[in-house]
Amino acid sequence: MNRISTVKSIQDEVFALKKQGKKIGLIPTMGALHEGHLSLVEQARQQCDVIIVSIFVNPTQFNNPSDLANYPRTIEKDMDLLSGHGVMFVFAPSVEEIYPSDYVKPAIDLGALGLVMEGKFRPGHFQGVIEVVKRLLESVQPDAAYFGQKDFQQLAVIHYMVNYFKIPVAIVECPIVRSDRGLALSSRNMRLSEAEKEQALVIYTTLLFVKAHVADASPEALMKQAVERINAAGLKTEYVEIVHPLTLETLTDKWIPGAVCCVAAYCGEVRLIDNMLVG
Numbered sequence: 001m002n003r004i005s006t007v008k009s010i011q012d013e014v015f016a017l018k019k020q021g022k023k024i025g026l027i028p029t030m031g032a033l034h035e036g037h038l039s040l041v042e043q044a045r046q047q048c049d050v051i052i053v054s055i056f057v058n059p060t061q062f063n064n065p066s067d068l069a070n071y072p073r074t075i076e077k078d079m080d081l082l083s084g085h086g087v088m089f090v091f092a093p094s095v096e097e098i099y100p101s102d103y104v105k106p107a108i109d110l111g112a113l114g115l116v117m118e119g120k121f122r123p124g125h126f127q128g129v130i131e132v133v134k135r136l137l138e139s140v141q142p143d144a145a146y147f148g149q150k151d152f153q154q155l156a157v158i159h160y161m162v163n164y165f166k167i168p169v170a171i172v173e174c175p176i177v178r179s180d181r182g183l184a185l186s187s188r189n190m191r192l193s194e195a196e197k198e199q200a201l202v203i204y205t206t207l208l209f210v211k212a213h214v215a216d217a218s219p220e221a222l223m224k225q226a227v228e229r230i231n232a233a234g235l236k237t238e239y240v241e242i243v244h245p246l247t248l249e250t251l252t253d254k255w256i257p258g259a260v261c262c263v264a265a266y267c268g269e270v271r272l273i274d275n276m277l278v279g
């Protein structure tokens with residue numbers, strides 16, 4: 001497994017491998033890797049010949065400076081965790097490498113996709129995600145790129161961006177990996193105490209509660225109950241939205257197949273997100 005830090009070097013490697021007919025899979029991450037990331041690697045291994053994991057804490061997608069400052073950075077541990085998982089390259093560029101002085105921000109209007117949920121509570125977040133994902137895809141030029149459904153809205157935005165700019169890559173969605181008791185794995189979980197990890201389970205149990213009650217309550221009523229349940233457990237809910245899986249429009253009185261319940265809540269200082277297919 002080689003660690004590469006420049007766009008030029010990763011391009012040289014990829015171009016040579018592509019010439020040999022190899023299929024390239026990219027897993028973009030911000031590091032502090034866990035089993036959720038490894039599941040993306042494993043899925044990529046089943047479909048690609050060459051696996052590249054990028055590790056880059058992208059400053060432009062953080063709307064909150066303290067979130068960026070506190071984001072865990074564990075590159076040596078990450079390299080250890082990845083070894084034995086068939087990864088050929090870890091691409092870990094600097095901020096200057098990703099955003100050189102002549103870098104031009106992509107111009108794209110995400111419309112409603114970028115204004116709801118994460119877009120509403122983390123202003124500028126998706127513009128930053130688009131900047132970095134477009135730059136990574138154009139730098140590495142993979143055949144397929146793997147993303148987790150834990151970041152459900154991010155996937156919707158990335159699909160839109162790839163279509164909009166006609167980037168020739170397959171976007172592969174990977175299911176959410178949870179702890180034994182249901183907490184969605186996340187790099188930010190490292191900042192939770194054991195007691196907070198216990199408390200945060202209410203997000204999962206609330207998603208299960210919503211799923212179990214679709215036949216006897218409206219989306220609107222269940223969103224309200226979900227907020228109450230999460231807050232009653234001591235978390236601070238930012239939003240609970242039950243949405244159309246493609247347009248992300250909030251459902252009110254009628255259910256549709258494929259409805260997804262999305263949650264963002266603070267457990268102490270740590271902001272957690274999760275979602276579940278409920279409709």
Ligand SMILES: Nc1ncnc2c1ncn2[C@@H]1O[C@H](COP(=O)(O)OP(=O)(O)OP(=O)(O)O)[C@@H](O)[C@H]1O
Pocket residue numbers: 028029030031036037039040146147148149150151174175176177178184185186187188189
């Ligand atoms: N529990 C998980 N199951 C499946 N995919 C996941 C999981 N956690 C993260 N991913 C995916 O891994 C990729 C990289 O995510 P990232 O590095 O931001 O980790 P993270 O755990 O989501 O961190 P955080 O939520 O704390 O920012 C994303 O596509 C993300 O959706």
Ligand SMILES: CC(C)(CO)[C@@H](O)C(=O)[O-]
Pocket residue numbers: 028029030056058061129132133151154
């Ligand atoms: C896709 C991504 C790596 C871009 O920085 C990030 O948003 C993430 O980890 O989900």
Ligand code: BAL
Pocket residue numbers: 030061062151
């Ligand atoms: N996985 C989402 C990255 C972020 O929270 O910025």
